[in-house]
Amino acid sequence: ARYRQEKGKTPLLALEVLDSKTERSAIFSLLVMGALGPAVNFLIPLYIQIVQGRTTMQTSIAVVPYTLAIFASAVLIVRLYKYLTPRLIGSIGFIIVAVGLTILAFTIGNDWGTPMVILGLVVLGLGEGSLLTLLFNVMVSSSPKELAGDVGALRGTANNLSTALGTAFSSVVAVSLLSLLIMSNVTNNPALPPALQAQVPLDNINFVSNDQLQATMAATNATPEQVAEAKRINEEARLRSLKAAFIILAAYGLYLVFSLAKD
Numbered sequence: 001a002r003y004r005q006e007k008g009k010t011p012l013l014a015l016e017v018l019d020s021k022t023e024r025s026a027i028f029s030l031l032v033m034g035a036l037g038p039a040v041n042f043l044i045p046l047y048i049q050i051v052q053g054r055t056t057m058q059t060s061i062a063v064v065p066y067t068l069a070i071f072a073s074a075v076l077i078v079r080l081y082k083y084l085t086p087r088l089i090g091s092i093g094f095i096i097v098a099v100g101l102t103i104l105a106f107t108i109g110n111d112w113g114t115p116m117v118i119l120g121l122v123v124l125g126l127g128e129g130s131l132l133t134l135l136f137n138v139m140v141s142s143s144p145k146e147l148a149g150d151v152g153a154l155r156g157t158a159n160n161l162s163t164a165l166g167t168a169f170s171s172v173v174a175v176s177l178l179s180l181l182i183m184s185n186v187t188n189n190p191a192l193p194p195a196l197q198a199q200v201p202l203d204n205i206n207f208v209s210n211d212q213l214q215a216t217m218a219a220t221n222a223t224p225e226q227v228a229e230a231k232r233i234n235e236e237a238r239l240r241s242l243k244a245a246f247i248i249l250a251a252y253g254l255y256l257v258f259s260l261a262k263d
Contacts, residue, residue: 034162039170069125100124
């Protein structure tokens with residue numbers, strides 16, 4: 001864009017929308033928040049459908065409180081603008097997001113009906129919705145009205161980029177942790193001898209349901225006791241990797257709070 005300006009041509013994006021520290025902080029925060037949302041939207045269905053073995057319809061119903069919380073906070077947050085500064089609202093918003101992710105990390109289990117799990121999703125949704133609205137308003141109010149189109153384009157680009165990064169980051173973290181946990185439990189496990197391990201594709205570990213694991217083990221010469229041990233390891237590794245992924249995302253959100261405080 002700067003090169004085109006120097007040549008007297010119209011840039012694809014007016015650089016004036018990134019002139020001030022406020023605008024740069026807003027777009028950076030939007031990138032982070034835009035990544036956290038898709039990351040959660042990847043992990044939650046993974047948890048419900050793979051760990052709990054629920055259907056797609058049950059998954060859609062289960063996330064209703066989360067989506068309603070995002071909608072409600074996005075609409076109602078504007079009422080706080082006359083009482084609190086954008087910086088304070090942003091800091092509180094990221095803290096709420098971190099709290100929601102932490103609640104999820106410590107409460108997810110094999111029973112979706114746990115009220116604390118639903119509470120964690122609601123808290124997370126409240127923080128996410130308020131931040132998305134706040135950050136877009138900050139970007140719009142910090143730029144001249146004639147650059148509203150550029151602000152919208154920048155927001156769209158940031159949203160697309162952060163969505164891809166958030167989904168990729170959460171999948172890499174979750175699968176990597178899962179592989180690490182499974183391999184650490186399988187190696188030197190007397191119940192699962194090397195001869196049996198060689199019959200299982202341990203070089204391509206991914207999230208699988210108990211039924212999928214049962215089908216894989218059925219193609220081996222594993223005894224019922226060994227199948228049960230493989231299921232136990234898989235169930236524990238799945239849950240622990242998802243818990244760790246939520247904690248990492250919570251730490252990611254808290255990092256933004258300290259970043260905002262320094263600016």
